[in-house]
Amino acid sequence: MNTEDFRPEKEVKVFYPPQRVLMGPGPSDTHPRVLNAMARPTLGHLDPVFTEMMEEIKSLMRYAFQTKNRMTFPVSGPGSVGMEMCFVNMIEPGDKVIVCSNGVFGGRMVENVERHGGVAVTVNDKWGEPVDPQKVEDALKKNPDTRIIAFVHAETSTGASSDAKTLCEVARKHDCMTIVDTVTSLGGTPIKVDEWGIDAIYSGSQKCLSCPPGLSPVSFSERVTDLVKNRKTKVHSWFMDISLLLNYWGSAARTYHHTAPTNALYALHESLLMLAEEGLEHSWARHRYNYEALKDGFATLGMNYVVAEPYRLPQLNSVFVPAGVDEKEVRRRLLAEYSLEIGAGLGDFAGKVWRFGLMGTSCRVDNVIFCLNALETILSDMGLKVERGAAAAAAHKRYATNPMF
Ligand SMILES: Cc1ncc(COP(=O)(O)O)c(C=O)c1O
Numbered sequence: 001m002n003t004e005d006f007r008p009e010k011e012v013k014v015f016y017p018p019q020r021v022l023m024g025p026g027p028s029d030t031h032p033r034v035l036n037a038m039a040r041p042t043l044g045h046l047d048p049v050f051t052e053m054m055e056e057i058k059s060l061m062r063y064a065f066q067t068k069n070r071m072t073f074p075v076s077g078p079g080s081v082g083m084e085m086c087f088v089n090m091i092e093p094g095d096k097v098i099v100c101s102n103g104v105f106g107g108r109m110v111e112n113v114e115r116h117g118g119v120a121v122t123v124n125d126k127w128g129e130p131v132d133p134q135k136v137e138d139a140l141k142k143n144p145d146t147r148i149i150a151f152v153h154a155e156t157s158t159g160a161s162s163d164a165k166t167l168c169e170v171a172r173k174h175d176c177m178t179i180v181d182t183v184t185s186l187g188g189t190p191i192k193v194d195e196w197g198i199d200a201i202y203s204g205s206q207k208c209l210s211c212p213p214g215l216s217p218v219s220f221s222e223r224v225t226d227l228v229k230n231r232k233t234k235v236h237s238w239f240m241d242i243s244l245l246l247n248y249w250g251s252a253a254r255t256y257h258h259t260a261p262t263n264a265l266y267a268l269h270e271s272l273l274m275l276a277e278e279g280l281e282h283s284w285a286r287h288r289y290n291y292e293a294l295k296d297g298f299a300t301l302g303m304n305y306v307v308a309e310p311y312r313l314p315q316l317n318s319v320f321v322p323a324g325v326d327e328k329e330v331r332r333r334l335l336a337e338y339s340l341e342i343g344a345g346l347g348d349f350a351g352k353v354w355r356f357g358l359m360g361t362s363c364r365v366d367n368v369i370f371c372l373n374a375l376e377t378i379l380s381d382m383g384l385k386v387e388r389g390a391a392a393a394a395a396h397k398r399y400a401t402n403p404m405f
Pocket of ligand 1: 083
């Protein structure tokens with residue numbers, strides 16, 4: 001065989017991605033400061049300058065999660081790896097776990113429990129509704145041998161937010177540990193790991209942190225460390241075993257575990273620094289501020305929310321597609337004509353719902369106005385009766401009455 005036989009069939013050139021506006025369920029746009037940080041010289045992953053930066057990442061992450069947990073670090077892998085890391089370390093064969101399921105990601109947690117030999121007791125809530133703490137309480141009464149409660153704080157498939165504080169209280173009352181998915185909430189809506197008593201938490205870099213995908217910030221309480229230390233069986237994953245990883249992320253005398261994605265970590269460092277500079281409260285308020293304006297614009301287009309107001313995530317807006325509208329064609333035109341990406345509905349919501357993300361650096365006044373104008377033009381073009389200019393005007397009106405920014 002000749003090496004030429006393996007040449008690509010089509011001519012391959014340098015890849016220049018188009019400049020999009022990412023307003024779907026994630027990833028969101030990466031901030032230019034973060035992109036610049038990624039382009040800095042690669043360091044060895046045991047270089048003392050690099051390991052000093054790792055310490056800063058850990059302390060910035062403690063701020064973002066509001067925790068003093070020693071075991072707070074980014075996992076080299078997307079949110080799904082953060083999720084798996086929690087389950088693989090905390091579950092031993094036969095352990096009973098209550099999993100709250102009110103969308104796609106709760107369903108993935110069930111898969112995780114079962115694949116790691118646990119017994120999943122599922123507490124179901126309707127898609128678009130938050131997890132009901134009373135149902136969890138009832139399930140605990142029926143299953144007093146439950147060891148862990150797992151739930152998604154911000155369900156990206158529906159836009160529903162669950163009451164993490166109350167769910168953690170319920171867990172504590174029954175002497176259970178908690179695993180909490182905050183992939184879509186970190187930086188966008190309040191998370192208070194220590195105050196709420198969360199045991200294991202994971203997130204993703206690509207949503208409200210304005211960072212590219214591929215890293216998963218995680219944090220574990222001392223209760224989790226003790227649990228892992230006292231396991232009867234070995235953790236069923238070498239890569240994700242937190243006691244081994246700690247030799248790299250946890251101690252001053254760092255030893256090789258895996259080659260950390262150095263430039264991706266510069267990006268996370270920059271994005272967490274930006275979050276600290278902005279301040280958590282300000283970031284949470286900014287997400288709400290832009291949501292209010294987008295919501296008012298949607299109302300003029302006859303677009304109704306899937307989730308009831310008190311449980312809505314400002315950073316993930318799920319709305320029903322107006323009757324008679326070809327939802328796929330709208331998304332196609334937004335991308336082709338405006339370079340604007342929005343998300344489709346998943347599962348039961350496929351074809352019926354759009355998901356608009358307002359996450360991280362994508363969560364801006366100009367994006368809200370741009371998105372409403374683009375949507376209104378396309379919907380009007382497609383024959384929907386809309387008052388031209390009304391959507392952006394409604395958003396502007398909301399901004400004018402909110403003195404915050
Ligand atoms: C709530 C939630 N959990 C987990 C994940 C998985 O994260 P990733 O796609 O980074 O693996 C996502 C991704 O969108 C998510 O929204």
